Amino acid sequence: MTDLDSFSALLTPEGQALLAALHDHDPADELATATRLRRDHPADLVSAALGQARLRQRAAAKFGADAGRMYFTPNGVEQSTRATVAAHRAARLAALGVGTLADLCSGIGGDAIALARAGIRVLAVDRDPLACAAARANADALGLAELIEVRCADVTEVDTAGYDAVFVDPARRGPTRGAARSASSRGGGRATGGRIFDPEAYSPPLSWAVAAARTAPFAALKIAPGVPHEALPEDAETEWISDGGDVKEAVVWFGTEPGARRATLLPAGHSLLGAGLPDPEPGAVGRYLYEPDGAVIRAHLVADVARQVDGRLIDPTIAYVTADALRPTPYATAYEITDVLPFHVKRLRALLRERGVGIAVIKKRGSAVEPEELRKKLKLAGGGNSVTIFLTRVAGAPSMLLGRPADGPVTSGR
Secondary structure, three states: OOHHHHHHHHOOHHHHHHHHHOOOOOHHHHHHHHHHHOOOOOHHHHHHHHHHHHHHHHHHHHHHHHHHOOOOOHHHHHHOOOHHHHHHHHHHHHHOOOOEEEEEOOOOOHHHHHHHHOOOEEEEEEOOHHHHHHHHHHHHHOOOOOOEEEEEOOHHHOOOOOOOEEEEOOEOEOOOOOOOOOOOOOOOOOOOOOEOOOHHHOEOOHHHHHHHHOOOOEEEEEEOOOOOHHHOOOOOEEEEEEEOOEEEEEEEEEOOOOOOEEEEEEOOOEEEEOOOOOOOOEOOOOOEEEEEOHHHHHOOOHHHHHHHOOOEEOOOOOOOEEEOOOOOOOOEEEEEEEEEEEOOHHHHHHHHHHOOEEEEEEEEOOOOOOHHHHHHHHOOOOOOEEEEEEEEEEOOEEEEEEEEEOOOOOOOOO
């Protein structure tokens, strides 16, 4: 039985009954569950249902409650956009007046679902038959079939003329070692294996996606957040998106603000549009240290945050901002600094023991020291106090900064 046959069997009444029975199953009891279910159902169908149940549990982190009704492939779970991020993109497109959109490299339909919920009619295209089957099943399961048309085809051969917008999500993972063929050969399947960092090695390549984007009034291209800025098209806006503090993706937008750089922080939705500022001059560490959100750093907007807080850099190569007064900003986390010391493990260990510190949050930026390596050397006792330790450089010198979140209690030090 092929993967597609197994998936189709899950959509039968018997398959649906099995999935319903496995809705809240405990993976630790899977062997006993499989043995019990195989008494009344074909072994292949039980295996397929258990596999789908596992995928749904994994997908809950991205899709929330919807995951329990949706259908996934292993690559689909890994490659799909988190629902909150997809909803943000869909809302931007809807606000632009987009009514119809071609979703190229659509996978299991996660983005198509968000777009349809925003009121956009979607053509979802992927060359992987299994992914297309899952996308159709997902549109049906979530009551969106009237807004989502799924087409199994090579995206490079699809005519997108007449659509208000194009969305492209190229595969950014290479084939697994020893694989006979990649499911994401150019045209929209999903690859597995290691991440691809060269945009021209995406499937399809970024250059093709950019060309496809320019054929429509509006377009959005989902790419890796670590994309080199020099690889970005000058006639497009690029938005880096974080969710809960984790940078999830960059989106290249056509038809919005050419050349703009933006950082958007979800779930609050704060969005910082770059003003093209030069990096501020570095200076002495002040009372407060600001750690910019990862999306801000990726977008090269640290200077914009520094202006908001009237701050300066602690080092010309380090993305930490320091200031003498506390000026809250949604784009950075503020810490009140108690100590600025040259890096010295023994001195740090003695200082923490003296202050009764038993809990240390260790951060690094521009330091060769690994936090867990330092933690072992500190041998923290069971004291009740806590501290945040920054391993970094100040004016080029390896340094240790000690402090607390600015909204919490601070143990005096300087």
